[in-house]
Amino acid sequence: MTILVIAEHDNASLKAATCNIVTAAGQIGGEVHILVAGHNCAEAAKAAAKIPGIAKVRVADAPQYGDQLAENLAALIAAHAGEYSHIAAPASAFGKNFMPRLSALLDAAQISDIIAVESADTFVRPIYAGNALATVQSPDPVKLLTVRAAAFDAAPADGGSAAIEPVAPEADQGVSKLIGRELTVSARPELGAAKIIVSGGRGLGNGENFHSLLEPLADKLGAALGASRAAVDAGYVPNDYQVGQTGKVVAPQLYIAIGISGAIQHLAGMKDSKVIVAINKDSEAPIFGVADYGLVGDLFELVPQLTAAVA
Amino acid sequence: MKILVPIKRVIDYNVKVRVKADGSGVDLANVKMSMNPFDEISVEEAVRLREAGIATETVAVSCGTTASQETLRTAMAIGIDRSILVETDVELQPLAVAKLLKAVVEKEQPTLVILGKQAIDDDSNQVGQILAALLGWPQATFASKVHIEGGNVTVMREVDGGLETVELKLPAIVTTDLRLNEPRYATLPNIMKAKKKPLETLKPEALGVDPAPRLKTLKVVEPPKRAGGVKVADVQELVAKLKNEAKVL
Numbered sequence: 001m002t003i004l005v006i007a008e009h010d011n012a013s014l015k016a017a018t019c020n021i022v023t024a025a026g027q028i029g030g031e032v033h034i035l036v037a038g039h040n041c042a043e044a045a046k047a048a049a050k051i052p053g054i055a056k057v058r059v060a061d062a063p064q065y066g067d068q069l070a071e072n073l074a075a076l077i078a079a080h081a082g083e084y085s086h087i088a089a090p091a092s093a094f095g096k097n098f099m100p101r102l103s104a105l106l107d108a109a110q111i112s113d114i115i116a117v118e119s120a121d122t123f124v125r126p127i128y129a130g131n132a133l134a135t136v137q138s139p140d141p142v143k144l145l146t147v148r149a150a151a152f153d154a155a156p157a158d159g160g161s162a163a164i165e166p167v168a169p170e171a172d173q174g175v176s177k178l179i180g181r182e183l184t185v186s187a188r189p190e191l192g193a194a195k196i197i198v199s200g201g202r203g204l205g206n207g208e209n210f211h212s213l214l215e216p217l218a219d220k221l222g223a224a225l226g227a228s229r230a231a232v233d234a235g236y237v238p239n240d241y242q243v244g245q246t247g248k249v250v251a252p253q254l255y256i257a258i259g260i261s262g263a264i265q266h267l268a269g270m271k272d273s274k275v276i277v278a279i280n281k282d283s284e285a286p287i288f289g290v291a292d293y294g295l296v297g298d299l300f301e302l303v304p305q306l307t308a309a310v311a
Numbered sequence: 312m313k314i315l316v317p318i319k320r321v322i323d324y325n326v327k328v329r330v331k332a333d334g335s336g337v338d339l340a341n342v343k344m345s346m347n348p349f350d351e352i353s354v355e356e357a358v359r360l361r362e363a364g365i366a367t368e369t370v371a372v373s374c375g376t377t378a379s380q381e382t383l384r385t386a387m388a389i390g391i392d393r394s395i396l397v398e399t400d401v402e403l404q405p406l407a408v409a410k411l412l413k414a415v416v417e418k419e420q421p422t423l424v425i426l427g428k429q430a431i432d433d434d435s436n437q438v439g440q441i442l443a444a445l446l447g448w449p450q451a452t453f454a455s456k457v458h459i460e461g462g463n464v465t466v467m468r469e470v471d472g473g474l475e476t477v478e479l480k481l482p483a484i485v486t487t488d489l490r491l492n493e494p495r496y497a498t499l500p501n502i503m504k505a506k507k508k509p510l511e512t513l514k515p516e517a518l519g520v521d522p523a524p525r526l527k528t529l530k531v532v533e534p535p536k537r538a539g540g541v542k543v544a545d546v547q548e549l550v551a552k553l554k555n556e557a558k559v560l
Binding site: 069070071074092093094096097098099100101102103104105107108109110111112113122126127128129130131132133134135136137138139140173175176177178179180181182183184190192196221238239240245246248253254264271274275276277283288289290291292293294295296302305306309310 | 322327328330337404405406409431432433434435436437438439440441442443444445448449450451452453455465468469470471472473474475476477478479480483489490525526527528529530531532533534537539540541542543545546547549550552553557559560
């Protein structure tokens with residue numbers, strides 16, 4: 001068995017999730033290769049080669065891969081799929097976008113968002129927003145997997161020295177092009193990679209309170225900032241802050257939910273966090289049903305106290 | 312321009328799902344069913360493009376049991392012109408649905424297919440992308456803005472860390488995210504009118520597609536419950552517990 005992990009990267013560096021997918025691939029067993037498809041992506045390829053336990057890093061470096069368009073990526077991977085028993089990518093906006101195209105091109109069923117590896121052909125995945133877990137088995141010669149990064153520990157990013165080998169690019173499909181990207185610039189860690197997340201909900205009342213109360217706490221803790229869908233829909237913060245079924249699924253060491261009631265769709269996105277703290281004025285709020293430590297009271301008094309108390 | 316809108320009938324998003332005791336799946340008996348919420352957004356978008364004069368005809372299609380007729384009627388009550396039901400009792404998986412839709416696309420020749428980014432039952436997030444690749448069409452997933460001009464569609468997409476805008480040559484596939492629009496409610500007169508709109512029924516065999524499931528579901532279980540913890544009295548106690556008990560600070 002040989003497993004191909006598709007690296008998520010920005011040409012200059014690997015996205016942290018790639019290391020989690022390598023761990024999942026290791027649990028399947030067999031040789032693990034990483035494909036880095038990009039443009040001027042030598043640095044990302046070097047980073048991939050440093051992950052211990054990788055047999056080979058394959059690099060497709062061409063202009064048509066620079067923007068990670070699904071049409072071109074899928075065509076490239078499909079051309080090499082015959083060499084692999086499994087193809088795995090993060091279940092992120094990146095992986096979700098191209099992997100199903102491979103399903104079409106290879107006539108193989110995809111298993112989305114796996115959270116556990118039972119055997120080489122059997123995997124566990126959440127359905128109904130995590131309210132049920134399905135164990136599914138694939139009969140296809142190549143298993144196509146998207147992997148929930150938060151469900152697997154990250155492989156070490158350093159210590160390996162895999163061989164880097166070029167892959168010939170496929171023709172540009174020429175049917176789509178990237179016009180622009182507006183990425184949120186932040187000095188804080190990414191939600192998906194953060195060890196601590198400070199997350200706010202409707203209880204904050206408005207966007208100004210959200211920033212003035214939560215940012216000092218997040219800065220002191222070196223934490224990422226998240227939000228409930230209610231807070232996003234109310235316009236307090238942009239959509240990419242959203243934690244939940246329809247936003248990001250996270251599993252940090254510490255998740256601090258502030259003014260979040262705990263709708264099912266939010267809990268689906270954070271209930272696998274190691275330690276959950278909830279601060280809410282409503283002692284009956286569902287968030288307290290999953291919180292390890294609950295603090296009932298006025299967040300406008302408690303959050304500044306907490307910010308002052310953490311060294 | 313014709314727009315095809317594939318939709319799915321799923322357990323209503325407000326219903327708390329129950330896993331069957333024998334582990335064979337989720338209990339669907341006597342449970343409220345509705346249109347997949349992401350598909351409501353695609354229906355709304357298609358109807359708006361029709362109202363704006365960009366689309367000349369909108370067609371909804373659903374693959375599933377006879378009961379999906381109800382969901383198609385809902386789409387027509389929102390403003391879709393006519394519907395197609397691909398009727399089967401077989402358990403449908405994304406690859407099979409995409410193959411059925413491909414056959415419908417070949418029959419109907421739409422310029423644009425708009426569908427939800429994922430169904431809230433199996434949460435696969437696959438059909439739109441598979442359909443695009445089966446047809447050899449470009450795709451824009453997770454759309455939060457759609458603009459059609461000339462032979463192109465420009466789509467703003469919600470990606471990790473922000474937004475991305477792509478331009479696709481038509482014909483193309485767009486999958487919808489939550490912020491694309493706010494679906495309207497069907498009014499009573501429109502619900503009545505929808506009963507008279509055409510609804511055609513096709514069988515998978517007539518489309519030349521074998522919809523048999525590929526993946527085998529071995530079991531479905533409830534996720535492990537997270538036990539609620541303790542309430543702390545004040546911030547000092549909280550910080551002490553996080554430091555000494557949980558050791559996360």
